[in-house]
Amino acid sequence: MPIEFDFIIAGAGSAGCVLADKLSASGEYSVALVETGSSDKKFWIQTPIGYGITYTDPKVNWCFTAAPDSALKNRSLYWPRGKVLGGSSSINALVYHRGQMQDYDDWALATNTSWNYKNAEKIYESFEERLEPNSVVQSNHNIPEPVNKLSVFNASADYHNLKHDFQDAFSELNLTSSSQGFFAGEGLGPYWLTTRNGKRCSSASAFLHPAASRPNLYILTETSATKINIRNKRAVGIEVTGKNKKRTLKARREVIVAAGAVNSPQLLQLSGIGGSHHLNTLGIKPIVEHPHVGQHLQDHLGINYFFKSKKPTLNNTLGSWPGRLRSGIQYIARRRGPLSLSVNQVGGLVRADPQTAHVDTQLYCNPVSYQPADTNARKLTQPDSYPGFIMGFNPCRPTSEGAITIRSNNPNDAPEIRTNYLSTGHDLNAIVGMAKLIGKIQDTQAIQNILSEAPDMDLTNLGEDQIIEDFRSRASTVYHPCGTCRMGTSIKNSVVNPELKVHGVNGLRVIDASVFPNITSANTNAPTIMVAHQGARFILSDHGS
Ligand SMILES: Cc1cc2nc3c(=O)[nH]c(=O)nc-3n(C[C@H](O)[C@H](O)[C@H](O)COP(=O)(O)OP(=O)(O)OC[C@H]3O[C@@H](n4cnc5c(N)ncnc54)[C@H](O)[C@@H]3O)c2cc1C
Numbered sequence: 287m288p289i290e291f292d293f294i295i296a297g298a299g300s301a302g303c304v305l306a307d308k309l310s311a312s313g314e315y316s317v318a319l320v321e322t323g324s325s326d327k328k329f330w331i332q333t334p335i336g337y338g339i340t341y342t343d344p345k346v347n348w349c350f351t352a353a354p355d356s357a358l359k360n361r362s363l364y365w366p367r368g369k370v371l372g373g374s375s376s377i378n379a380l381v382y383h384r385g386q387m388q389d390y391d392d393w394a395l396a397t398n399t400s401w402n403y404k405n406a407e408k409i410y411e412s413f414e415e416r417l418e419p420n421s422v423v424q425s426n427h428n429i430p431e432p433v434n435k436l437s438v439f440n441a442s443a444d445y446h447n448l449k450h451d452f453q454d455a456f457s458e459l460n461l462t463s464s465s466q467g468f469f470a471g472e473g474l475g476p477y478w479l480t481t482r483n484g485k486r487c488s489s490a491s492a493f494l495h496p497a498a499s500r501p502n503l504y505i506l507t508e509t510s511a512t513k514i515n516i517r518n519k520r521a522v523g524i525e526v527t528g529k530n531k532k533r534t535l536k537a538r539r540e541v542i543v544a545a546g547a548v549n550s551p552q553l554l555q556l557s558g559i560g561g562s563h564h565l566n567t568l569g570i571k572p573i574v575e576h577p578h579v580g581q582h583l584q585d586h587l588g589i590n591y592f593f594k595s596k597k598p599t600l601n602n603t604l605g606s607w608p609g610r611l612r613s614g615i616q617y618i619a620r621r622r623g624p625l626s627l628s629v630n631q632v633g634g635l636v637r638a639d640p641q642t643a644h645v646d647t648q649l650y651c652n653p654v655s656y657q658p659a660d661t662n663a664r665k666l667t668q669p670d671s672y673p674g675f676i677m678g679f680n681p682c683r684p685t686s687e688g689a690i691t692i693r694s695n696n697p698n699d700a701p702e703i704r705t706n707y708l709s710t711g712h713d714l715n716a717i718v719g720m721a722k723l724i725g726k727i728q729d730t731q732a733i734q735n736i737l738s739e740a741p742d743m744d745l746t747n748l749g750e751d752q753i754i755e756d757f758r759s760r761a762s763t764v765y766h767p768c769g770t771c772r773m774g775t776s777i778k779n780s781v782v783n784p785e786l787k788v789h790g791v792n793g794l795r796v797i798d799a800s801v802f803p804n805i806t807s808a809n810t811n812a813p814t815i816m817v818a819h820q821g822a823r824f825i826l827s828d829h830g831s
Pocket residue numbers: 296297298299300301302320321322323341366367368369370371372373374375377378379380381382383509510511512544545546547549550553764765766767798799800809810811812814
């Protein structure tokens with residue numbers, strides 16, 4: 287194993303796997319990909335329903351806990367993040383959504399560049415491999431692996447029958463909807479998923495594994511980047527620890543930080559790139575005064591409402607041994623059925639406020655229900671004993687900002703995650719209208735027909751204060767942190783420039799969800815993969831490829 291490479295990438299998540307593939311593709315450059323976690327060749331990672339198990343598994347998950355948030359009655363939220371090849375794309379809920387046009391047009395505004403939707407769309411088209419409902423059956427479960435493509439599966443045909451009731455409810459309310467669903471922009475329907483042949487299609491499966499045998503690509507698992515070495519304001523390599531060994535890796539061309547929205551700012555701060563006052567107090571010598579590192583943390587905050595159903599739901603299937611057995615056989619024989627799917631089956635982007643210019647709400651309608659646990663244990667594998675379903679929402683474009691800050695100079699100490707949710711009037715005001723929208727869906731004939739009893743939380747008759755009080759008591763992260771090394775025009779407002787280079791340090795970029803100038807309206811895996819493709823183009827073009 288050499289110790290000197292052209293490029294070193296810290297973090298093999300949604301972004302890091304794309305970068306490893308693109309930078310090593312020509313064979314011209316040697317590339318080291320350093321990942322704290324281990325291999326993703328694990329049954330519960332590859333099997334979509336395994337989400338309920340990896341959600342709390344410290345072997346593949348950082349299992350962070352955020353600081354108590356006064357807006358949430360001082361609750362400390364559980365923040366899972368992937369710690370394995372594929373990163374969070376290996377443990378996420380598989381929903382694929384690009385967000386809305388406005389998200390990227392706002393990136394272009396913030397950076398004064400062409401990071402707009404028109405350009406983003408071209409990149410999306412370059413890596414999405416869209417699979418239609420019958421693709422699994424037609425191919426006899428064996429679609430050949432496409433090279434460098436992310437499989438995005440239209441799972442509408444496979445979803446639970448309750449999808450028809452949700453769809454009828456949307457139609458009654460004249461909400462934009464389609465039985466084929468949407469993976470961009472406004473519209474409700476069945477969610478598209480990152481699966482292929484009934485297995486998870488993470489960034490590792492789509493981009494890294496097909497590239498893994500290249501002789502110029504070195505994948506170092508169970509190895510953590512602990513510091514970026516910087517000489518004369520140039521990144522020259524990194525310090526790593528792994529398998530009880532400390533090593534220095536040298537970078538001839540660039541170091542690329544792709545450790546995700548929590549760990550990327552942590553690694554920069556540990557390396558002396560952050561607010562100098564804070565770093566000095568921890569005994570870290572500041573290299574460049576960088577006040578925005580770790581700031582501008584954005585996330586989606588959502589809530590679920592629970593309903594009891596006359597019709598059987600996934601609770602009947604996943605909650606009984608005969609149902610589990612049937613699903614297991616269905617999965618082994620045909621790679622179909624509930625084990626091949628996400629529990630987030632229906633939803634999308636919608637306007638709770640019909641007057642608003644852009645969609646403001648993401649909805650989730652899941653044909654399963656489980657009681658939220660006080661602890662980190664999500665009982666997806668133990669749904670309620672009666673047939674039930676969930677409808678929930680999160681505001682699309684919150685404006686509250688939190689921060690990620692290291693607590694010590696020890697790389698093993700988790701950084702502080704200050705969420706600061708609901709700290710703007712905009713975010714607080716958004717909640718009532720969105721909860722009322724769920725109330726309207728609940729009151730449609732389609733949903734009334736399937737309710738076995740009135741819901742505990744009668745959203746139609748709940749007062750505004752009660753809705754907000756309940757939201758503060760129960761809302762939780764939707765796992766989309768971003769913005770903590772955001773891109774912008776100068777060191778005065780951001781961490782990286784529009785080509786994702788860290789301001790004031792040569793040979794160093796950050797490329798992952800932490801560079802988003804603003805959160806996108808829907809799930810963040812797709813936009814992160816898009817950013818990584820664009821980032822790789824910047825790098826290759828700078829180095830003459
Ligand atoms: C439980 C959950 C559910 C989600 N559901 C969805 C969904 O349904 N749809 C969707 O679009 N998005 C979803 N997301 C969000 C989405 O997966 C993330 O936004 C996306 O994966 C972020 O990509 P990233 O490259 O920025 O970071 P990550 O994919 O998290 O990758 C960072 C990688 O860096 C590694 N790393 C960290 N520090 C170091 C270090 N010091 N040295 C070496 N390696 C390091 C980590 O172990 C990790 O592998 C979900 C996320 C979670 C956690």
